[in-house]
Amino acid sequence: MDVLVVGSGAREHAIVRALAADPGVGALHAAPGNPGIGGAATLHAVDPLDGAAVAALARELGVGLVVVGPEAPLVAGVADAVRAAGIPAFGPSAAAARLEGSKAFAKEVMAAAGVPTAEPRVATTPAEAEAGLDGFGPPYVVKDDGLAAGKGVVVTADRAEALAHAVACLAKPDGRVVIEEFLDGPEVSLFVLSDGVHVVPLVPAQDFKRVGDDDAGPNTGGMGAYSPLPWAPAGLVEEVVARVAQPTVDEMARRGTPFAGVLYVGLALTSRGTRVVEFNARFGDPETQVVLARLVTPLAGVLHAAATGSLADVPPLVWRDDAAVTVVVAGHGYPVDVRTGDPITGIAAAEALPGVHVLHAGTALGADGLVSAGGRVLTVVGVGADLHAARAAAYAGVDRIGLPGSHHRSDIALRAAEGTV
Ligand code: AMP
Ligand code: GLY
Numbered sequence: 001m002d003v004l005v006v007g008s009g010a011r012e013h014a015i016v017r018a019l020a021a022d023p024g025v026g027a028l029h030a031a032p033g034n035p036g037i038g039g040a041a042t043l044h045a046v047d048p049l050d051g052a053a054v055a056a057l058a059r060e061l062g063v064g065l066v067v068v069g070p071e072a073p074l075v076a077g078v079a080d081a082v083r084a085a086g087i088p089a090f091g092p093s094a095a096a097a098r099l100e101g102s103k104a105f106a107k108e109v110m111a112a113a114g115v116p117t118a119e120p121r122v123a124t125t126p127a128e129a130e131a132g133l134d135g136f137g138p139p140y141v142v143k144d145d146g147l148a149a150g151k152g153v154v155v156t157a158d159r160a161e162a163l164a165h166a167v168a169c170l171a172k173p174d175g176r177v178v179i180e181e182f183l184d185g186p187e188v189s190l191f192v193l194s195d196g197v198h199v200v201p202l203v204p205a206q207d208f209k210r211v212g213d214d215d216a217g218p219n220t221g222g223m224g225a226y227s228p229l230p231w232a233p234a235g236l237v238e239e240v241v242a243r244v245a246q247p248t249v250d251e252m253a254r255r256g257t258p259f260a261g262v263l264y265v266g267l268a269l270t271s272r273g274t275r276v277v278e279f280n281a282r283f284g285d286p287e288t289q290v291v292l293a294r295l296v297t298p299l300a301g302v303l304h305a306a307a308t309g310s311l312a313d314v315p316p317l318v319w320r321d322d323a324a325v326t327v328v329v330a331g332h333g334y335p336v337d338v339r340t341g342d343p344i345t346g347i348a349a350a351e352a353l354p355g356v357h358v359l360h361a362g363t364a365l366g367a368d369g370l371v372s373a374g375g376r377v378l379t380v381v382g383v384g385a386d387l388h389a390a391r392a393a394a395y396a397g398v399d400r401i402g403l404p405g406s407h408h409r410s411d412i413a414l415r416a417a418e419g420t421v
Helices: 010-020 052-060 072-074 078-084 093-101 103-113 126-136 159-170 236-254 287-294 300-308 347-351 387-400 414-418
Strands: 002-007 028-034 067-068 120-123 138-145 154-158 177-180 187-195 199-201 210-213 214-218 224-227 260-271 274-279 325-332 356-360 363-366 371-373 376-384
Touching: 002 010, 002 052, 010 028, 010 078, 010 126, 010 287, 010 300, 010 376, 028 052, 052 078, 067 078, 067 300, 067 387, 072 093, 093 103, 093 260, 093 274, 093 371, 103 120, 103 126, 103 177, 103 236, 103 274, 120 126, 120 356, 126 138, 126 159, 126 177, 138 159, 154 159, 159 177, 187 236, 187 300, 199 236, 210 300, 224 287, 224 387, 236 274, 260 300, 287 325, 287 376, 325 387, 347 356, 347 387, 356 387, 387 414
Parallel strands: 002 028, 002 067
Antiparallel strands: 120 177, 138 154, 138 177, 187 199, 187 260, 210 214, 224 325, 260 274, 325 376, 356 376, 363 371
16 A cells, blocks of 8 residues: 655654555655655655645555644645545544644533543633633633644743733634643643544653753643653553543544544643543654554554544554653754754764664755754654663764754653653
């Protein structure tokens, strides 16, 4: 089977890498991809948001599966356009991707499905926002209703800052904000594949969203991740499938908008139990980089089964016992004021280390070689017998990368490896 992957980040590079290792996959294509993805797939300069263009490309290439990576094409209906052309697409319809595209909609579905989450108040005016803030008290959690590329959420003890964010979100066309109860406790990301009816969980991972060590500084798209989570309670995956994923998939089917693709369940393990922090309608980045590094089962067949309603026929997934850690190498100034165009060196030297591979995120080919072209530039993945070994591999790889002005967190998976989470 030939496969087309839509997207251009390190998540899509991880997906392409896993597909390339699948003996059932023939030719690999990506739209638009990036220079790293170009090492394993043929790149096509097609706008990933243009469903008609992606469907036309898929038909022209004769692929048997299209995998849509990022949220924006999903919310724009790219998976619908591909399916309308008669080609299996991995990724939810635009109607089902609203689980990510609107936080208020996600809360409504969770309420209908009885899924445990932070209690929300939706506000459309500054006065309603103020009432919401004062109803919950600090710390305040204020979320832009729509897609905001990881920058829509403010968590703060400062009421003025919380209100300013709410007012800024409300100033957008059709602006709405969700103000909700603060959830304490460690966060877990669990990806659950669905064909619209059945669900198959992957292994949990943890993401590091803040830019600096010890969770200092602003939120980012994610600075690193690891899997497994030795500290997670036994039975967590089964609990989340039974109380969150299956009820949500059932509720979406009941509404006539079945969710087929991957449901990203962002959880907080609070003192009062497991709560959903967020849903996304796609694989997480950078968690996918570590989850797929541990998957032994060939990926294409599983994604094809989810895309074609046959997930129930897939044998249980097989996972490596190894641990995986990924560290994001970010460009100068990320996430505030990103500088691009800096030369990147050392990828081959990093990949010469045992257990290390490097995935491209914001990279481009300049006249003199590879240069940075985005905030998160590379993710370096280390695989080892345990989290200590995987961290050592990942950081040895990072040390071999050259990128002027770059920065990365030095504490990814540290507390989990030391047993102090
Ligand atoms: P979201 O885009 O909804 O995932 O939120 C981004 C990040 O904000 C999450 O990963 C959490 O770290 C934080 N966050 C979101 N909702 C809450 C909440 N109710 N309580 C505490 N932190 C939250
Ligand atoms: N890792 C966070 C996200 O993908 O949204």
